[in-house]
Amino acid sequence: MRTERVARSNQGGWGWVGGAGLDGGYRMTSRPVALLALLAACAHNPVSPVPAPVADAPALPSRTELRGQPRVEDWQGLGAEAAALLSQYIRINTTNPPGNELQAARWLAAVLRRDGLESQIFEPVPGKANLYARLKGDGSARPLILLNHMDVVLASPEFWRVDPFAGAIREGYVWGRGALDMKGEGIVELLSMVALKRAGVPLRRDIIFLATADEEIGAGVGAGWMVEQHPELLRDAEFLLNEGGTIRADEAGHVEYVGVGTTEKSPFWLELTTHGTAGHGSRPTPDNPVHRLVRTLARIAAFQTPLVVTPTVERYFHDLAEIEVDSGRRAALANVRVAIQDSVAARRLTSDLTFNALLRNTISITGLKASDKTNVIPPVASAVLDVRLLPGQAPEAFLALGIVSYGVSPFPLNDAEGRGVHGNDERVSLANLTFGVHFFYDIVARVAAR
Numbered sequence: 217m218r219t220e221r222v223a224r225s226n227q228g229g230w231g232w233v234g235g236a237g238l239d240g241g242y243r244m245t246s247r248p249v250a251l252l253a254l255l256a257a258c259a260h261n262p263v264s265p266v267p268a269p270v271a272d273a274p275a276l277p278s279r280t281e282l283r284g285q286p287r288v289e290d291w292q293g294l295g296a297e298a299a300a301l302l303s304q305y306i307r308i309n310t311t312n313p314p315g316n317e318l319q320a321a322r323w324l325a326a327v328l329r330r331d332g333l334e335s336q337i338f339e340p341v342p343g344k345a346n347l348y349a350r351l352k353g354d355g356s357a358r359p360l361i362l363l364n365h366m367d368v369v370l371a372s373p374e375f376w377r378v379d380p381f382a383g384a385i386r387e388g389y390v391w392g393r394g395a396l397d398m399k400g401e402g403i404v405e406l407l408s409m410v411a412l413k414r415a416g417v418p419l420r421r422d423i424i425f426l427a428t429a430d431e432e433i434g435a436g437v438g439a440g441w442m443v444e445q446h447p448e449l450l451r452d453a454e455f456l457l458n459e460g461g462t463i464r465a466d467e468a469g470h471v472e473y474v475g476v477g478t479t480e481k482s483p484f485w486l487e488l489t490t491h492g493t494a495g496h497g498s499r500p501t502p503d504n505p506v507h508r509l510v511r512t513l514a515r516i517a518a519f520q521t522p523l524v525v526t527p528t529v530e531r532y533f534h535d536l537a538e539i540e541v542d543s544g545r546r547a548a549l550a551n552v553r554v555a556i557q558d559s560v561a562a563r564r565l566t567s568d569l570t571f572n573a574l575l576r577n578t579i580s581i582t583g584l585k586a587s588d589k590t591n592v593i594p595p596v597a598s599a600v601l602d603v604r605l606l607p608g609q610a611p612e613a614f615l616a617l618g619i620v621s622y623g624v625s626p627f628p629l630n631d632a633e634g635r636g637v638h639g640n641d642e643r644v645s646l647a648n649l650t651f652g653v654h655f656f657y658d659i660v661a662r663v664a665a666r
């Protein structure tokens with residue numbers, strides 16, 4: 217669950233609402249920082265930067281040459297280049313587990329090498345890898361990190377219209393697992409950096425491209441491993457951009473708003489176990505652990521956590537009010553602290569599942585385990601709970617890195633497109649790839665260019 221700030225679109229382009237630019241406003245711990253710290257786990261293997269081989273690099277699509285700042289036709293070219301690269305990237309199956317990110321890292325290194333950028337590849341455990349590349353600025357400002365993960369979640373091909381790992385380009389889309397989450401964004405990040413180099417834009421900050429393993433299943437050898445094992449490569453950075461945030465589009469593709477992730481709730485997963493006397497199902501025991509568990513879970517399911525308005529959510533709702541057409545909703549959003557005191561307004565607000573999760577700690581009971589035989593009373597029963605805490609409510613919040621981090625999506629998505637993330641028929645339109653490269657280029661240029 218991400219907390220976002222809103223920027224309003226203007227005539228199909230985009231623009232930030234009042235001071236919501238990258239260096240205005242919030243300086244809060246965000247998900248990337250949280251991830252970096254949370255996932256920092258023990259490394260068992262020594263760090264070994266390995267050179268990326270040239271030999272097995274696939275034939276890469278042609279580069280879009282730039283002479284100075286990109287023009288309209290250049291953005292088209294960069295969009296097409298993004299599509300061709302993404303199609304290849306999707307074909308490298310990085311379903312995690314196991315991930316096999318090393319192959320993807322080698323491919324990314326070859327892509328970067330076309331533009332004279334050398335990468336370092338780290339292989340914490342065999343087959344799993346992180347890639348690090350740095351485009352130099354003049355050093356007068358601290359670096360910007362473009363963070364992305366190379367692994368993807370499982371795809372069940374029987375539910376897809378296309379092979380999820382064929383990288384098909386058809387009907388105006390690049391199809392495949394990772395098109396949105398987050399190989400598509402990774403390619404956009406890469407091309408925005410590379411395009412700045414091609415255009416010869418002088419930079420005041422270094423731009424760091426960091427592609428990691430293990431985001432989808434945290435085995436601890438991705439971003440966290442890099443922070444723990446190679447703090448010297450990252451710690452001087454001032455800003456970090458990662459996935460998160462939303463660009464909402466209507467069915468016609470018009471941008472409704474740009475949301476930027478500035479902070480994120482913390483998962484606090486719990487397992488609940490009850491014990492009792494085992495026996496045969498035909499002779500009920502008074503302390504059947506399954507009954508005990510069900511009674512407890514019934515109370516948890518009925519429990520309503522209190523509503524809390526964090527400053528980030530207050531700002532987000534306030535910005536959302538500007539584009540809300542319904543007058544009742546607009547009033548509630550504009551002054552959410554007052555709205556939650558009113559039971560009718562509070563009920564209306566929290567009937568939106570997203571708003572509800574932004575306004576409280578949440579508890580979802582997601583798993584149950586007891587006997588696998590109908591006629592056996594087990595000695596133990598257990599349940600797992602997905603609890604999510606609002607920012608600032610987790611005492612173990614970490615600020616050790618101190619990198620100001622934002623979740624930014626490069627693609628305006630309508631509802632149908634958004635459902636592809638971790639779902640079926642994940643795809644990104646060619647128009648969105650062009651938009652995304654342009655959008656990220658503008659952000660990175662604004663932050664990093666002299």
Ligand SMILES: [Zn+2]
Pocket residue numbers: 365397398431459
């Ligand atoms: Zn992701």
